[in-house]
Amino acid sequence: MNYAMPLPDPPCLHISGSPELFPVNRIFCVGRNYADHAREMGHDPNREPPFFFTKFADAVFTGDDYPYPVATNDVHPECEMIVALSSGGTNIPHNQALDCVFGYGVGFDITRRDMQQEAKDLARPWALSKGPDFAAPCSILHPVSEVGHIEKGKLQFTVNGEIRQEGNIDQMIWSTAEMIAFLSKMITLKPGDLIMTGTPAGVSAVVKGDHLVGHVDGLSDLQLTIT
Ligand code: MN
Numbered sequence: 615m616n617y618a619m620p621l622p623d624p625p626c627l628h629i630s631g632s633p634e635l636f637p638v639n640r641i642f643c644v645g646r647n648y649a650d651h652a653r654e655m656g657h658d659p660n661r662e663p664p665f666f667f668t669k670f671a672d673a674v675f676t677g678d679d680y681p682y683p684v685a686t687n688d689v690h691p692e693c694e695m696i697v698a699l700s701s702g703g704t705n706i707p708h709n710q711a712l713d714c715v716f717g718y719g720v721g722f723d724i725t726r727r728d729m730q731q732e733a734k735d736l737a738r739p740w741a742l743s744k745g746p747d748f749a750a751p752c753s754i755l756h757p758v759s760e761v762g763h764i765e766k767g768k769l770q771f772t773v774n775g776e777i778r779q780e781g782n783i784d785q786m787i788w789s790t791a792e793m794i795a796f797l798s799k800m801i802t803l804k805p806g807d808l809i810m811t812g813t814p815a816g817v818s819a820v821v822k823g824d825h826l827v828g829h830v831d832g833l834s835d836l837q838l839t840i841t
Pocket of ligand 1 (some may be wrong): 643644645694714723754810812
């Protein structure tokens with residue numbers, strides 16, 4: 615096959631303990647998956663069906679120096695656990711959903727909050743407010759074979775050493791298995807898909823020069839400096 619232009623390199627994440635790379639296919643993000651964050655954004659945290667938005671696969675970012683996004687003055691990094699899939703399918707039963715998981719990591723759901731608020735006010739899509747260049751900084755992935763399934767443990771986000779967000783994976787309204795089962799009823803999940811699993815309360819703005827650390831117990835920290 616000849617292509618009209620060179621194919622881009624696939625976006626990839628590093629894997630703990632392996633020279634192989636994890637090729638990223640798509641990025642699904644769940645909204646309002648922690649009750650305290652739903653409340654701080656003005657919503658009822660009752661267990662309504664989960665809702666999802668997406669980011670482009672090439673939004674993954676693995677560097678140390680993170681360029682402050684353009685077209686915004688209010689960047690909120692939402693600290694989240696990332697689930698990486700090694701298989702997919704449709705109508706995946708809840709009790710088989712975790713079999714699709716390759717591993718776990720830590721990510722920031724980078725949000726241009728000012729742009730998102732305008733989109734909410736005008737009932738417009740979130741695609742660009744949630745999708746600047748490098749909208750999904752990600753840590754190295756830890757395979758299930760190394761760390762098992764991450765179903766509880768502290769999640770913490772610090773900026774310049776000050777705690778901004780703190781929660782526990784067991785506070786997720788929708789568990790990893792439930793999100794996979796639910797998503798697979800809406801779309802065919804595929805190997806390489808990532809799910810960003812939502813964020814606890816405490817989302818706030820960062821500025822150039824800030825040093826960000828995202829932590830989930832059992833996984834490698836995600837660290838970067840805004841430039
Ligand atoms: Mn989020």
